[in-house]
Amino acid sequence: MTTLVREPATRAPAAAPAARLRRRAAGRFRGTPGRLVLATVALVVLGLATGVAGVVGVRQRADLVDGAVARSGELAVAAQRLYRALSDADATAASAFLTGGVEPATLRERYQTDIAQAAAALAVVSGGGAGDGRGANAVARIAAQLPVYTGLVETARVYNRQGVPVGGAYLREASGVMRERLLPAAQELYTAVSEELDEARGDAGAFPWFAVALGVLTIAALVVVQRFLTRRTNRVFNIGLVAATVAAVAVVLWLGVSALVAAGRLEASHDRGSEEVARLADARIAALQARADESLTLVARGNGQAFEEDYDKMMDRLAGNERDGGLLVPGDADGPTREALTAALTEARNWDSAHQQVRKLDNDGQYAQAVTASVGAEQTSTATIANRLDERLAAAIDHNSENFRQEARGAAGALSGADIGIGLLAALLVLGAAAGIQRRLAEYR
């Protein structure tokens, strides 16, 4: 279509067979007026196409940001909350069991809160259609095994109150269900939801190449038509076409800039938000696992060694082999997060040395003292230190979740109004081009 209008009318028409054909096929468009009609049609079509592609593209990406990104983000948070609540239940049930026949009310309440939170998070995750089927099996497994787990814990509790050893066997079975089934399923779910989030983010941050290309093409066509008219009519400006050109440039700029800004904010929502949340959640979970290991080593029942080895593994993961970083390395986290991580690392070191003390007491046969050092309410007990560590990490997770929400909102903001604006500009483009050429065409009648 552009070759059509670009072709100088002064050239000998008979020389080009294509032009001859064209003349035959469309006799009406012969000479300058005919070409102007063609130019109008071309510009209107291009303008409309640019407008539609732009508006639809912006709408799709805005929907992705508002829907998929925001939703997956919330689902990822819920999946992480689910995992945390489950591991905390495991650690708390073991601690409560340790403290003797009748567990302290605080531990009982904490366990019940954990189970309630896990169930609520599971409802959020499954209601959100987590993982588009990828997480479905994990959700089904958690839904089926969570009541089994709580049943086993209650059985353990009743037997423990009667003072008979089979209670310990039930607690170990419960912990086995937690570690071999519930936690792996929750991990799977979290991975599925995180992948979905990454995909949604990739799609939402994609550059609208097609619409921008159409826009650039429209600008080029407008320039060609204006040069043609200038040569033909010796008038430098045609108000309608100038307005159309300005509108076309604005459309392209708006499309490009809004897409780049949105992509930038989405990137930030990952780097400053969900990526940090994922790392912090990992750290928190490693800490909870280590806590459960510590308690289960004491519940032991002959197999304490395996739990103690797992404690070492989890502590290595959390704070590094030299207890100097691991998942708690500040890295490129923002100020508040770095602060929380530094504090958490100090707590992890305190915990580890308190833990060595617990192990020493237990290995020296001072079981009751070891239990007190582990689950007591003193500031120096590993339970208290582990709680402080957990609180630090929880606060950092909240902070970074808020970062994620802010950046996702920012990305949505960059796109908001763009659809209407681009639609209006495209309308202006079409009307300007049509009106501008129409005035020149009128001079030929």
Place this chain on the structure above:
Amino acid sequence: MRARAAAVAALLSVLALAGCGGSDAPPFGPDPAEPARPVGVQDPAVLPTTSAAPAGSCDPRASYRPTGALPAPGRMPSGSTMARIQRAGRLVVGVDQNNYRFGYRDPKTGNLVGFEIDLARELAAAIFGSPDKVLFRAITTADREKAIQEGRVDIVIRSMTMNCDRWERVNFSTEYFSAGQAIMVARDSPIKGIGDLADKKVCAATGSTSIRNIAAKAPDALPVSADDALDCLVLLQQLQVDAVSTDDAILAGFAEQDKGTKILPDRFTEEPYGMAMKKESVDLVRFVNGVLEQLRADGTWTSLYRTWLSSLGPTPQPPTPRYRG
């Protein structure tokens, strides 16, 4: 980035379509409703591969005769294993903490208590003059011989049957309790004896003599093994096995914990319990046997039996010690 995501999405949607097949069942992965089991359960059980030394190849009850009078507490002969233990400041004993009445943790106090625990304290009293200089280490059934061989414990007192096979790797004291293998079922079970076990799941602890005996005496039964005999009670309560077969003493503890069970009258093996020690430390074995002689003679054995095991029936005479050569 986008292309990769699109490819992943396409692949996953193909997988999802392939998996869904229009049913309600979740697409793939483990069965969500798989029943819970205690950690370490093997169903069917993997039977011990070591060939057991033939039953008639030795007298499993015969141990080393004590030499002379016991040394005074705190004055162990220099160079002896007892002197090494005295220097270490405590006797390390491998025990069970799940065996009701024999060795278990009292949930009210968190302390290990029971018949075997008190026997260990008597040994500590004989070495140190104090029954508290003892460190209890909870070990699993399968770990008993290894714990001795690796020196993690000085002695194992954990319902361990003396047999010729084990004599090859560890030394035993004289018999301190006479058990026998029996069968426990739910109170309303149709199983009346060892003859009814065909195609029934029967649980015993991994690495125990019980699991071998089931395979030998009830070859049509389906053996299931668990890390701890107590896990077998859990499996029985959860209807995952039809019977538990282990020493009657252990089963009596189970029956006390669950009134919905019964122990069948059949007692189809003899399981003499001995304290196990390292093959090299014969001096310790002789010393322990001396202590046991004393406990039998001064009525301590009988009073401990009354304290812990009265539910097994009237208090019997202590097992008569047998010595080699």
